[in-house]
Amino acid sequence: MNNTPSDNGLPGNAEFQPGGVAERWLDAVFDGLTGTGSGGRRALAEIEDHLRESVTDGIGRGLERTEAERDAVTRIGPPERVARGIRATHRNLARPVLTGTWLLAGASMLALGVSTMLTAALQVTIDGHLDRNVCTVIRSPTSAPVPCGAGGAWHLGAEGLALVGIGLVVLGTLGILRRFTKMRAVSWLPRRRALAVTAVLFALVSLYLLGTPYTTFARQYKSESVLIPMGCAVVATAAAMLVPVWAARLRQSRSI
């Protein structure tokens, strides 16, 4: 351990004046560390230790205790800036939110797909026990009603299977791209190099989900404008691409 300015025969680190400049400064930093967890707690302990050494050195240079505390807090910087730096390191909500959205989207598609497949399976299973005249689908006002039957169920099952597949792809991609830092902390997604994958994935999913009602029920919604679901798809795609880019740039701008 190298010699430090405090290792020159002076007594141990000075205690702060109760309610003095240093304690008020530390209180202000503490107020700004909400959500930083153990990392913020450790940082506060280190900074307090730093402040004590700085005050001790100031006293060693001949300053009065109050002046030494004032000099120490001036040298360390405004408490808001220090707290902001610690928050930037230990609290970043954008990426956990994106990762959570990713996970939720995959799980939702998986659940929806399984539910759709079960519905289709039930429809195939019990369809034979129903009076076919009870379950009908009117295709147009002039045509005769046709019974709904197993044919529609297979289509529904295929759609459910597709949703299950997409959900598994989304969750599987999350599992493959997930990383841990060398200190075994969770490295939230999207990482910079996964932004393209994230954007394309969410874009394809959004296009599929938002376009499905129109393509599936085309005859029933024929009078509806195609612009509404397509417009929603464009907005969702743009958001899916812009949000990870913004998050990455925000993180980059906060790095020192």
Add this chain to the structure above:
Amino acid sequence: MPSVLGMDLRGHLDLLLLACLHQCGPVHGYALIAALRETSAGAFDLPEGTVYPALHRLERDGLVSSEWDATAPRRRRVYALTPDGLAAVADRGRQWCAFATAMQLVLSKIHLAADL
């Protein structure tokens, strides 16, 4: 991000801290700041509060490690380079030296033109 000598330190503080740790060995934050100030002949007299978030980030990225030093009169957090940090400081140091050399070559010509 503080500016020093009119230059923004954004992106350079990490390399400065890694280089100081490489030079000083395991030290705590206060000593690291003092070493940086002394090594730079006072040019890098940074707001001391900027160093701890940077050290924590370097630790999160696996370039430094830290532990509480129980031998000191008060509990201190001592930082040291990891093997990855050693490789990083060597790599980034080479890049910076090449960049500085190129800048010097360009700026020296401008200075020469101004003299003319």
